Amino acid sequence: MDGRSLQEVLDNARLDGRAALMADVKFISPRDGLLLRPEDLEGYLAELVAGGVEAVSTPTDPVHFGGGIELAARIRALCPLPLMRKEFFNAIEQVDESADAGFDAVQLSVNTVVEPGLLERMIARSERLGLEVVVGAHEPEHVARALELGAKTIAVNNRDIVALELDTGTVSRTESLLSAIPPEVRVISESAFHTPEDVVRAVAAGADAVLVGTALAQSPDPAGLARRLRAGTVRCPT
Numbered sequence: 001m002d003g004r005s006l007q008e009v010l011d012n013a014r015l016d017g018r019a020a021l022m023a024d025v026k027f028i029s030p031r032d033g034l035l036l037r038p039e040d041l042e043g044y045l046a047e048l049v050a051g052g053v054e055a056v057s058t059p060t061d062p063v064h065f066g067g068g069i070e071l072a073a074r075i076r077a078l079c080p081l082p083l084m085r086k087e088f089f090n091a092i093e094q095v096d097e098s099a100d101a102g103f104d105a106v107q108l109s110v111n112t113v114v115e116p117g118l119l120e121r122m123i124a125r126s127e128r129l130g131l132e133v134v135v136g137a138h139e140p141e142h143v144a145r146a147l148e149l150g151a152k153t154i155a156v157n158n159r160d161i162v163a164l165e166l167d168t169g170t171v172s173r174t175e176s177l178l179s180a181i182p183p184e185v186r187v188i189s190e191s192a193f194h195t196p197e198d199v200v201r202a203v204a205a206g207a208d209a210v211l212v213g214t215a216l217a218q219s220p221d222p223a224g225l226a227r228r229l230r231a232g233t234v235r236c237p238t
């Protein structure tokens with residue numbers, strides 16, 4: 001794992017009384033089209049780091065998100081931050097492939113890893129290989145399943161990945177699902193963040209991190225937007 005840990009980023013943020021800012025580096029969005037050209041990757045990652053982004057994810061699906069293992073390997077080489085893989089996982093071998101490509105974490109979403117028993121096997125294999133596991137959820141029953149599986153970190157996706165995120169989504173999904181997650185479980189609120197106010201809402205609901213993709217990629221000033229979003233991550237005392 002080379003000393004990079006997504007869990008540590010989230011735990012340190014919690015200790016500091018704030019949430020962590022994560023960026024999802026995706027090249028294409030099924031809803032919004034081209035977001036990032038591979039030739040612009042290096043400059044874009046530098047902007048994210050300058051803006052205070054603390055961890056990165058990337059979807060490796062080539063068909064809908066324009067990603068791939070080679071692009072992920074480039075992100076790994078260019079960026080010192082913890083890196084999480086998102087994918088429509090359907091085979092245990094993809095866990096080994098993730099470790100080989102230099103990922104630090106994998107997001108295994110309850111609603112996409114559907115083959116019976118595969119999610120459990122992928123979690124076990126990831127842990128054996130030293131990959132951190134984030135279990136993705138979008139509906140209350142997904143959260144229940146994630147907790148049943150003993151998830152230590154749950155990603156609440158505000159948009160519906162099964163419908164390829166053609167929906168808009170809002171942070172209200174995080175607000176409604178978070179009450180079912182015990183405080184010792186880390187929560188990443190993902191997707192549909194546009195403004196610092198969206199971030200403030202997720203943090204007030206109890207999220208340990210927010211993950212932003214489209215808004216950063218579409219911004220003419222990704223570092224500036226990251227700084228403004230990060231300002232919303234400070235937890236107000238209750």
Ligand SMILES: O=C(O)c1ccccc1NCC(=O)[C@H](O)[C@H](O)COP(=O)(O)O
Binds near residue numbers: 136161212214
């Ligand atoms: O969530 C997954 O499991 C997933 C699987 C395969 C490809 C992509 C996947 N997720 C992508 C995302 O959830 C979003 O791109 C990410 O949260 C950023 O969302 P947004 O800020 O709304 O662009």
